[in-house]
Amino acid sequence: xxxxxxxxxxxxxxxxxxxxxxxxxxxxxVRPIKPADAxxxxxxxxxxxxxxxxxxxxxxxxxxxDKEVAWFTTVDYADRVALIATIGTEMVAVxxxxxxxxxEAETAFLVEDAHQGRGVASVLLEHLAATARExxxxxxxxxxxxxxxxxxGVLRQAxxxxxxxxxxxxxxxxxxxxxTDTSAEVTTAREHRAxxxxxxxxxxxxxxxxxxxxxxxxxxxxxxxxxxxxxDFSGPVYPVxxxxxxxxxxxxxxxxxxIDDQVDLAVVAVxxxxxxxxxxxxxxxxxxxxxxxxxxxxxxxxxxxxxxDELARIARAYGLRVVGPNCLGIAxxxxxxxxxxxxxxxxxxxxxxxxxxxxxxxxxxxxxRVAQRGMGISSFVSAGNRADVSGNDLLQYWEEDASxxxxxxxxxxxxxxxxxxxxxxxxxxxxPIVVVKSGGxxxxxxxxxxxxxxxxxxxxxxxxxxxRVDDLIQLFDVGQLLAYQPLPAGPxxxxxxxxxxxxxLAADACVAAxxxxxxxVNLGAGAGAAAFGAALADRLGSSSVDAVVVIYMPPIxxxxxxxxxxxxxxxxxxxxxxLATFQGHLGMHPDLRVGAVPSRGSIPSYAAPxxxxxxxxxxxxxxxxxxxxxxxxxxxxxxxxxxxxxxxxRVLHPEATAVAPSAESxxxxxxxDSASAAAxxxxxxxxxxxxxxxxDVAELLACYGLSVWPAxxxxxxxEAVAAAERLGWPVVLKVAGPEAxxxxxxxxxxxxxxxxxxxxxxxxxxxxxxxxxxxxxxxAPQPAVPTVVSVTDNPAFGPIVSFGLGEVTARLLxxxxxxxxxxxxxxAAGLLRSVRAAPLLFGEYGYPPVAVDALEDLLVRVGxxxxxxxxVARLDLDQVLVGREGVIILGAxxxxxxxxxxxxxGGPRRLS
Numbered sequence: 001x002x003x004x005x006x007x008x009x010x011x012x013x014x015x016x017x018x019x020x021x022x023x024x025x026x027x028x029x030v031r032p033i034k035p036a037d038a039x040x041x042x043x044x045x046x047x048x049x050x051x052x053x054x055x056x057x058x059x060x061x062x063x064x065x066d067k068e069v070a071w072f073t074t075v076d077y078a079d080r081v082a083l084i085a086t087i088g089t090e091m092v093a094v095x096x097x098x099x100x101x102x103x104e105a106e107t108a109f110l111v112e113d114a115h116q117g118r119g120v121a122s123v124l125l126e127h128l129a130a131t132a133r134e135x136x137x138x139x140x141x142x143x144x145x146x147x148x149x150x151x152x153g154v155l156r157q158a159x160x161x162x163x164x165x166x167x168x169x170x171x172x173x174x175x176x177x178x179x180t181d182t183s184a185e186v187t188t189a190r191e192h193r194a195x196x197x198x199x200x201x202x203x204x205x206x207x208x209x210x211x212x213x214x215x216x217x218x219x220x221x222x223x224x225x226x227x228x229x230x231x232d233f234s235g236p237v238y239p240v241x242x243x244x245x246x247x248x249x250x251x252x253x254x255x256x257x258x259i260d261d262q263v264d265l266a267v268v269a270v271x272x273x274x275x276x277x278x279x280x281x282x283x284x285x286x287x288x289x290x291x292x293x294x295x296x297x298x299x300x301x302x303x304x305x306x307x308x309d310e311l312a313r314i315a316r317a318y319g320l321r322v323v324g325p326n327c328l329g330i331a332x333x334x335x336x337x338x339x340x341x342x343x344x345x346x347x348x349x350x351x352x353x354x355x356x357x358x359x360x361x362x363x364x365x366x367x368x369r370v371a372q373r374g375m376g377i378s379s380f381v382s383a384g385n386r387a388d389v390s391g392n393d394l395l396q397y398w399e400e401d402a403s404x405x406x407x408x409x410x411x412x413x414x415x416x417x418x419x420x421x422x423x424x425x426x427x428x429x430x431x432p433i434v435v436v437k438s439g440g441x442x443x444x445x446x447x448x449x450x451x452x453x454x455x456x457x458x459x460x461x462x463x464x465x466x467x468r469v470d471d472l473i474q475l476f477d478v479g480q481l482l483a484y485q486p487l488p489a490g491p492x493x494x495x496x497x498x499x500x501x502x503x504x505l506a507a508d509a510c511v512a513a514x515x516x517x518x519x520x521v522n523l524g525a526g527a528g529a530a531a532f533g534a535a536l537a538d539r540l541g542s543s544s545v546d547a548v549v550v551i552y553m554p555p556i557x558x559x560x561x562x563x564x565x566x567x568x569x570x571x572x573x574x575x576x577x578x579l580a581t582f583q584g585h586l587g588m589h590p591d592l593r594v595g596a597v598p599s600r601g602s603i604p605s606y607a608a609p610x611x612x613x614x615x616x617x618x619x620x621x622x623x624x625x626x627x628x629x630x631x632x633x634x635x636x637x638x639x640x641x642x643x644x645x646x647x648x649x650r651v652l653h654p655e656a657t658a659v660a661p662s663a664e665s666x667x668x669x670x671x672x673d674s675a676s677a678a679a680x681x682x683x684x685x686x687x688x689x690x691x692x693x694x695x696d697v698a699e700l701l702a703c704y705g706l707s708v709w710p711a712x713x714x715x716x717x718x719e720a721v722a723a724a725e726r727l728g729w730p731v732v733l734k735v736a737g738p739e740a741x742x743x744x745x746x747x748x749x750x751x752x753x754x755x756x757x758x759x760x761x762x763x764x765x766x767x768x769x770x771x772x773x774x775x776x777x778x779x780a781p782q783p784a785v786p787t788v789v790s791v792t793d794n795p796a797f798g799p800i801v802s803f804g805l806g807e808v809t810a811r812l813l814x815x816x817x818x819x820x821x822x823x824x825x826x827x828a829a830g831l832l833r834s835v836r837a838a839p840l841l842f843g844e845y846g847y848p849p850v851a852v853d854a855l856e857d858l859l860v861r862v863g864x865x866x867x868x869x870x871x872v873a874r875l876d877l878d879q880v881l882v883g884r885e886g887v888i889i890l891g892a893x894x895x896x897x898x899x900x901x902x903x904x905x906g907g908p909r910r911l912s
Contacts, residue, residue: 012077015901016131018910019316020085023119023190025198025288026319027911028092030127033082037091038069040084044091049113055148056110058170072096078135083128085120088283088318095124103138107175109151119190121154126187126908129160129177140175159183191909192396198321199389199397202289203332203379205264206235208341209256209287211278212269212294213239215247220293221269222247223343224329228267231331231340231347238263256285264288267329267341272296272304275311275325283318290315291341292324293360298385299326312387316911321393327384328363333377334403342382344368350597351376352483354404356394358412360384366410366472373587375480376597378404388911390415395423398431406482407433408475416912417796419905421464421820428465429630432482432622435461435468436475451794452818459818459834460797463827465625467618477615480588480604485577487623490546493616494539495520497551497609498527502581506549506609513617518545528559533566540574547620549612550580550603557583564591564603572601579616581609633822634860636705641868644703648871651692651896689873689897697875697894704865706858708889711777717761721754723776729753732780733760736773750779777890783848784883785840789859791821791866791875798903799866801859805837806879823863828856841882850882858887870899 017031033041045053045064053061064072075082075096082096095109107128111120132140144151146166155173156162159182164173208228213221221239225248228237238259239252246252253259256266256278266287268278272294282290297308308325315322323330329342333350340347344364348371355370355377357363363382370377378401381394391409398404407427414420424433437457461468469475493515497503503520510517521539523531532552539548552563560583571578582589582605592603606612692700698708712723713736724731735746745767748760757776764772786806793799799821804810817834819827832838832855843849858880866872874895881888904912 012081013134013901015907016083016127018127018908020123020127020909021191021194021198021321021911022123022319023117023194023197025194025201025321026087026118027198027316027321028085028087028120028123028319029317030083030085030124032077033073033075033084033094033096035070035073037073037084040086040089040091041069041073041094044094044112047112047114048110052110052113055145055151056108058145081128081131081135083124083131085124086317087115093120093124095121095128097128097132097137097140099135099137100141103136105132105137105140107140107142109154116150119194121151122158122190123909125154125158129158129175130902130908133177138177140177142173142175144171144173145169146171157186159186187909192399194909195393195396196400198289199381199393200400202265202291202321202323202389203330203339203381203397204334204337205288205339207238207262207264208233208235208339209238209240209253209259209263209266210269211240211256211266211282213241213247213252215244219269220343221267223345224267224269224293224341225250227340227342227345227347230345231338233340234336234338235264236261256281256287259285262286265341266290268292268324269294272307272325276307276314279311279315279318279320283315283320287320289321290323291327291329292322292384292387293327293329293343294324295326297325297387308385308387315388322388323381324360324384325387326360328357328360328382330382331377331380333379342367342380346371347377347380349376351378352403352405353377353479354394354398354401354407355380356391356408357382357410358384358386358391359410362410369472369476373476373480374590374593374598375476375483375588386413386415392416392419392423395420395427395433399423399427405431406479407431408479409433409435410472410475411435411437414796416904417460418798418820418903419912421460421797422905424461424466425464428622429626432619432626433466434475434478434482434618435466436470436472437461437468452797452800453814453816455814455816456800456802456818459831460800460820462625462834463819463830465622467622469618473611474614474618476587477606477611478618481577481579481615481619484588484594484598484600484602484604485579486575487626488547488577488616488620489575489623489627491515491620491624492544492546493517493613494542494545494548495551496523496532496535496539496548497521497553498523498525498532499551499553502551502553502609506551506613509610509613510617513613515613515617515620525555529562529566532563533570536567536570536578540571540576540578545576547577547579547616549609549616550578550582551609552580552582553584561591564589567603568592568594568601571603577616577619578603579612580605581607581612584608628826631824631826633824633864636861636864638705639861639864640703644700644865644869647696647700647703648869648896651690651696652871652898689895692894692896694892697892700865700872700894701889701892704861706861706889708892709777709780711775711891713773713775714761715774717758720757720761720774720776724751724754724757727776727778730779731757732777733757733764734775734777735764735768736775780881780888780890781883781885784881784888785847785850786879787855787882789862789877789880791862791872793866793870793873793899793903796904798905799863799870799872801831801863801866803831803859804835805840807837810835810837819859819863821863822867823860825856825860828859828863831859832856848884850884851886852882854886855880855882858889870903871896873897 012032079099084091085093092115093111097105097107099105161176210225213225239247241252242254244252266282298305331347332339344367346368360382493510495506497520500522507517521535539545580603584607585605586607588598589605594601714720730750730752733748751757788804788806790802801821802816802818804816815835817831819831840847876893877889879890
């Protein structure tokens, strides 16, 4: 809904509604109150305890009058806003504010007694504070009885700057709603704990019901039931079938509501048309989560997509998390759980790898490959169509799960890409994440659908510390190395082999992968355990070696077990990774394992040396990223964001700024204050995009410490000469417009006098026509390297900074790097070094070395601008010349628009 203040029936922005995860892992729906909620409010009030009513109204109030109900449910979504939390059809909490003066509002909230302690009030306060800021409210004031410790705790623990004073028997608390680092940390921490708990309830249930189980072998429900029983699940399993009384030797029930005991998890295997009804029954029973293996949803087209959306909406409304639909299921190898609620009969044993697969059909094959390699898993989730639970939720869970040390992801799309990269960047500092990202589907958050080249996805993953591999073989190759061996401290590789040819292949593979191989140690075809042990010990003991690849491929099998035992003995406790090509075995060779179940120190084996080296190269790059300190974006004391926002408002609303009331008149009139707040609303009714004037773009950049090299548009040779006189000789004459820089022959450099300017003007007029738009600019110092810096506010990722060289060849090859804004110093350095032509900035190939530090500073400033101003849809600095002394921005263009809503992963907590 778009805000239409002043109409008969006020409406509110659509982003004011949200599904949220509560502190205990359940879900609720947050939305503004409506007049139609009158009966819902009365029912809510009737369930409140006398104490809750007393704390809210400072006295007894047995019931609400019709007048009070109308007052509480009828708001204008500007000066008076109320948000409610609902679970199912019931209202369980309400929070409101009423404007009391310029920038200030009074707030209060009330939570049903049965739902207190679940974090409902905290999440409602986050959402109400966000709506208040949109309406120009800067402070909340709350009068609280001293005995109401819960309300004071919620207000104090929100992370905002809070003040309190006691007078007339009441504590008056004032909250400054300006977001702070503390408030952001509080929100993130609460989101993390809630989402982790919601997944923990799925993966460690006390009981499981299989709804749609049947006696027919090969059926979906029958298969899941058999797999649960075969895995020896630690809790009770309840088959649910409307007619059958028992199956697989276990009592069956006609419905989930007929089960006498608690049901924590339900696996749903009924036809798609009946799933929604099952969800309602599960909600009535109090089930915590669902695994929907049924197909017939979003994968089938529009009708199926609508059915899937309805499934997610109803499940979340009733407090349930959903895995699926159209998924393989979930598994947890914890000996205390032993859950195999999947369609896969083969689930790997206990291990240290968490595994997420978006594809249900591919999941069975993936689990088989893991088992064949001898790798174990901690837990497995196949999300299928990902109607609710996504990879983001699993990252939150695995960060808390001590039994998971490595994470493997197979992704076809990204639900909330910006949140994904935020979570991954935090988690990858302690637990490596390996990703296979396929192209996805056109309607998903694939690279194509996101409007980004696939190389941009790789760049953004790299920024977050993700290890993106090309295929499933590499996924497991890298995963097994990370699971059982330490990270290398550098790129130097020692090679121990019994084959000269294989040693040379490994050395070549190292060079190709960016590693630094030492000359291979060739022990000869007849080398045995002692020789391999001595050579490995020598390489591990060398200060010039960071990792060792052992190649054992004897022409005639001999001391295989002895060699393996010696390799394990020598490498035990080493801080350097050891990996092998052991007789071409792929995976965890039985003789190279530490313990019956592979554990730390086991040596992974690869079918060929090249595969071992490739895996090591991925891990070495990750280790280098992880060794870099994680620093926040630098402080920029010389920037002026308020001035920039004023400029943005002037560009978007020139008519409003022309007749803006004085500060004094606005402060005197509540109505004027309300109108001013609406005008200042960050998420007002979206308008068309505006191409900002060159002077406005220059002023905007100046607010962030960046200056544009002066230029003047000209329409005749005489104007061009006059402009050159003002700017100073020598000058440049160039074709104006965004496409000019992408074409050859559109610039004339080093024009030192009037005649040369007139001649160049005549050439352009003859080439492009008499009405060609030209510009005169003073000649920039040479030599310099031309570069291009851009910002795009992507609908899924938010603001993205891109960088590349400005020469035609680099543009044609799409040699660009990408990073999410804002940029820390390490991000800026990584961005400019990520392009293939980066050596030209460092004095190679005959180019002079340039001021790379100044270019990095420019990238940081552009990233800060993009992060501060969501109205900037696009910003192009084309070109940016980088010379010995600094950078010069030759041209800048910007597209400004009113953003339609919060950025992805921006604002208060919400499921997405």
